[in-house]
Amino acid sequence: THALSIQGLTKTYANGFVALKGIDLEVKQGDFFALLGPNGAGKSTTIGIISTLVNKSSGKVSVFGNDLDTHPLQLKRCIGVVPQEFNFNQFELAFNILVTQAGYYGIKRAEAKVRAEQLLKQLELWDKRDTQARLLSGGMKRRLMIARALVHGPKLLILDEPTAGVDIELRRSMWDYLIKLNREGTTIILTTHYLEEAEQLCRNIAIIDHGQIIENTSMRTLLTKL
Ligand code: ADP
Ligand code: ADP
Numbered sequence: 001t002h003a004l005s006i007q008g009l010t011k012t013y014a015n016g017f018v019a020l021k022g023i024d025l026e027v028k029q030g031d032f033f034a035l036l037g038p039n040g041a042g043k044s045t046t047i048g049i050i051s052t053l054v055n056k057s058s059g060k061v062s063v064f065g066n067d068l069d070t071h072p073l074q075l076k077r078c079i080g081v082v083p084q085e086f087n088f089n090q091f092e093l094a095f096n097i098l099v100t101q102a103g104y105y106g107i108k109r110a111e112a113k114v115r116a117e118q119l120l121k122q123l124e125l126w127d128k129r130d131t132q133a134r135l136l137s138g139g140m141k142r143r144l145m146i147a148r149a150l151v152h153g154p155k156l157l158i159l160d161e162p163t164a165g166v167d168i169e170l171r172r173s174m175w176d177y178l179i180k181l182n183r184e185g186t187t188i189i190l191t192t193h194y195l196e197e198a199e200q201l202c203r204n205i206a207i208i209d210h211g212q213i214i215e216n217t218s219m220r221t222l223l224t225k226l
Contacts, residue, residue, distance in 0.1 A: 009059035080149030
């Protein structure tokens with residue numbers, strides 16, 4: 001089974017705007033995959049549908065064999081999503097944000113605390129564990145979003161424009177962390193409008209424009225064409 005399989009996915013928003021015009025996409029287990037495209041292409045819409053936040057209009061989506069229509073809860077358990085905007089409870093402490101999130105997945109409190117500690121340490125946020133989200137820097141908030149997305153141990157991590165507005169130093173350290181996570185077995189999909197990011201990180205790539213996939217190939221093959 002693929003980590004992600006999408007067939008004939010369409011999305012028409014309530015105002016009639018057709019954001020996805022029939023997308024097919026397959027991402028293999030263990031892959032590091034880029035969905036590249038300009039602003040407005042349909043990247044966030046696609047991720048919103050996979051993460052069950054946006055209703056699709058038609059088509060099939062499955063994650064590790066769990067169909068979105070028939071097994072949405074199993075599907076959700078397999079994925080961690082890092083959205084573009086910060087959407088924390090701004091007054092909650094970093095440590096508690098992770099423990100709360102783990103609770104949504106039915107993870108027991110003692111285990112949740114162990115995982116929160118591990119992730120905060122890995123993402124160099126341990127000394128901020130008792131800091132409210134609103135008091136963290138932009139880079140710290142972003143790392144906290146990654147930690148939160150990983151707290152239930154997802155097999156697929158999806159990041160929407162992970163380094164938008166992030167300075168070069170933090171971008172490098174985030175890239176290093178994601179590379180390590182992928183080596184340890186987590187399948188990763190990221191959206192970006194920034195070819196260099198895809199080039200540095202990803203083995204395979206799909207290019208989306210105006211709600212359609214216009215290219216789907218290995219990073220190596222794409223680079224020889226440019
Ligand atoms: P749906 O119920 O089809 O998923 P939403 O509830 O997400 O649609 O959106 C409701 C309305 O909000 C849309 O019909 C649209 O008018 C407006 N809207 C929200 N975000 C955007 C956007 N990025 N661009 C244009 N319109 C938007
Ligand atoms: P990307 O992530 O590639 O920038 P999006 O998936 O956010 O693209 O948006 C694709 C298109 O759908 C854009 O033209 C956007 O304005 C539109 N859109 C997004 N959300 C809504 C909405 N809720 N209602 C109507 N149009 C929307």
